[in-house]
Amino acid sequence: MFGIIGSGSWATALAKILTDNGHAINWWIRNAETIAQIKKRRHNPHYLSSAYFDISLLFLQNDIEKVIADSDVIVVAVPSAFIENTLAHLDKSIFDKKKIVSAIKGIIPHHNVLLNAWLLQQFDVLLEDYFVVLGPCHAEEVAAEKLSYLTFSGIDVTKAEELASNFRTDYINTIVNHDILGVQYAAVLKNIYALGAGIAHGLEYGDNFLSVYIANSADEMAGFLRKVGIEHIVVGEHGEEDPVTHRKAPNYAASVYLGDLLVTCYSLYSRNRTFGNMIGKGYSVRSAQLELNMVAEGYNAARCIYDINKEVGAEMPIAETVYKILWENVKPMEGFKRIEEVLV
Numbered sequence: 001m002f003g004i005i006g007s008g009s010w011a012t013a014l015a016k017i018l019t020d021n022g023h024a025i026n027w028w029i030r031n032a033e034t035i036a037q038i039k040k041r042r043h044n045p046h047y048l049s050s051a052y053f054d055i056s057l058l059f060l061q062n063d064i065e066k067v068i069a070d071s072d073v074i075v076v077a078v079p080s081a082f083i084e085n086t087l088a089h090l091d092k093s094i095f096d097k098k099k100i101v102s103a104i105k106g107i108i109p110h111h112n113v114l115l116n117a118w119l120l121q122q123f124d125v126l127l128e129d130y131f132v133v134l135g136p137c138h139a140e141e142v143a144a145e146k147l148s149y150l151t152f153s154g155i156d157v158t159k160a161e162e163l164a165s166n167f168r169t170d171y172i173n174t175i176v177n178h179d180i181l182g183v184q185y186a187a188v189l190k191n192i193y194a195l196g197a198g199i200a201h202g203l204e205y206g207d208n209f210l211s212v213y214i215a216n217s218a219d220e221m222a223g224f225l226r227k228v229g230i231e232h233i234v235v236g237e238h239g240e241e242d243p244v245t246h247r248k249a250p251n252y253a254a255s256v257y258l259g260d261l262l263v264t265c266y267s268l269y270s271r272n273r274t275f276g277n278m279i280g281k282g283y284s285v286r287s288a289q290l291e292l293n294m295v296a297e298g299y300n301a302a303r304c305i306y307d308i309n310k311e312v313g314a315e316m317p318i319a320e321t322v323y324k325i326l327w328e329n330v331k332p333m334e335g336f337k338r339i340e341e342v343l344v
Helices: 009-020 032-041 064-069 080-087 115-123 139-143 157-165 180-202 207-227 258-266 271-280 285-292 297-312 317-327 332-342
Strands: 002-005 025-028 058-061 073-076 099-102 130-134 148-153 172-177
Touching: 002 009, 002 064, 009 025, 009 139, 025 064, 032 058, 058 064, 080 115, 080 297, 099 115, 099 157, 115 130, 115 180, 130 157, 130 180, 148 157, 148 180, 157 172, 180 207, 180 258, 180 271, 180 297, 180 317, 180 332, 207 258, 207 297, 207 317, 258 271, 271 285, 271 297, 297 317, 317 332
Parallel strands: 002 025, 002 073, 025 058, 073 099, 099 130, 148 172
Antiparallel strands: 130 148
């Protein structure tokens, strides 16, 4: 049985997918009033309110320990900034014999590590019991049942495929790979670049500039991934074709790396793009946070990657400039004049 930790838009979208497939789920929601409203009105009043649920399939709890105890697979879908407050107080053995599916798209602040490393440190969760679900996929389009793609990663591809099969619907296609570290770093980086794309839009740069900015961001991302030891980062390279279907082997760099970067930079649903747009228009970081009223993962990610890259040593002038705009009070126009100089 699946348990979902979190009640934001992405958690709600994943809950919809699972229940649309007939799966009963344990769902941890911190606020008891929200639980009562979902039971009464059959939708989450705060996020994706157009998505309605079969209440008979929802076991709603604000007791996180019970949700974990009663579930075999735990989907972690809270923003990375809240992971410690949500999980750190739990008993060290609580995830024994559980599979963990990370649905977060950030790095744990103050630790500068991916969720799998933090769970290993805190709860002895082994990498073989840890999986990742990423896009390219916006929660709002899941709610509208527009065809979307989910990428599942695990070091055991067979187990990852078993998990993915539970999420496959007529409006969700799934892609499976073993690149468990690369996809997580790519998800972190694309949020930083999308935030920068929003800043550019707020500064009234046009589509021509944005296309070159995104192409250079993809190149910069690939350079960082190569530095941290990720191999499958080249669009256009494929392995041997499937002996049964004779289809070429998928290149997940084209979807979970480049595809997720593109949709997050361009889509009006992208909260990172929206957050950046406000910064470009002159909002302070605090004002933009209050106006957005949702977490833009790229904000904390910019500082985390900046710190991590001190050890990695990749050339990252775009991500570094976005960091300096957000965290060191560099004026957006001044920062983008610097970015103009490095685009090729």
